[in-house]
Amino acid sequence: MAGTPSEPRVLRYLDHLRHEKRLADRTLTAYADALARLQSAAEALPLALADVQPHxxxxxxxxxxxxxxxxxSLALLLSAWRGFYAWWGRHGRTLGEPALAQNPVQGVRAPKAGRPLPKALSVDQAVALAEQVPDALHPALSARxxxxxxxxxxxxxxxxxxxGLDLRPNDRxxxxxxxxxxxxxxxxxxGRKRRSVPLGPPALAAVRAWLACRGELxxxxxxALFVTRHGTRLSTSQVRTRLRAIGQQAGLPVPVHPHMLRHSFASHLLQSSGDLRxxxxxxGHASIRTTQVYTRLDFQHLAQVYDAAHPRAKKK
Structure with a gap:
């Protein structure tokens, strides 16, 4: 924390955010800390806030x-500073202040945040999950x-x-x-884009097993193809809950969620085929750039294999 701002203009700006913009307390606290940091940095030179330059x-x-x-965090600092100087530029004259020549923060940008890699299961973990017979209250729910x-x-x-899957094609x-x-x-x-995805024998067998007992529920x-024990369409939150439970039953060390399986599908397929397109x-990615994240996952997997197995990767 950089302390509490004391500069009168900064305090008036925070009052503006509190009473006119009605920012949440947590956001106000973050902005106050950011502006206290600005004030401290300027005082250390020493430099008046009006004389701050982009450099x-x-x-x-x-x-x-x-x-x-x-x-x-850097982006939040810049946002607070930029907003302060923009407010000062608009309201300085009404407060009896000299006009600002420029907003010194206007052209400054924070570095881009690195895009986190999606989490994927290992092949062994995914197979263990798929082969786990789900523990459910009803045999039909286990098949589902x-x-x-x-x-x-x-x-x-x-x-x-x-x-969103239904039993048969319709106009819904x-x-x-x-x-x-x-x-x-x-x-x-x-984007309401339709696509067709091939299904392998295990998936088809699982669909047939579920259809054989779906009528019981x-x-x-x-x-809807997938229904709850009350007979109505299954929701996304219910799928997440069931998937987490199945992952625990399979003894997986991480909480499993639906998108993790989608990531696992993509990374395992890319590892085997190398066909990004x-x-x-x-x-169903509109841009190849979205899919390219899995090349990073694939390289990460290969690097882990190298580190674990190659003689030259071993530390002496």
Missing amino acids: HVRRWMAEAHAGGLGPR DGCLVELLYGGGLRVAELV AGAGWIDLDDATAHVLGK ARPDEP AVQELL
């Missing part, structure tokens, strides 16, 4: 970065849960695409369906 701001950003602040895992991992479906918005004869899942993805007029099509 001062860049220097302070570099010092804050070297001191351990990450891109998000096994089918959920197979479609998420075996087809790379998004959870919304999964719960967002509906998808599975063609068992063609071994294909037809889904409606982001589903209401007669329910079009095919993975893009199967995932």
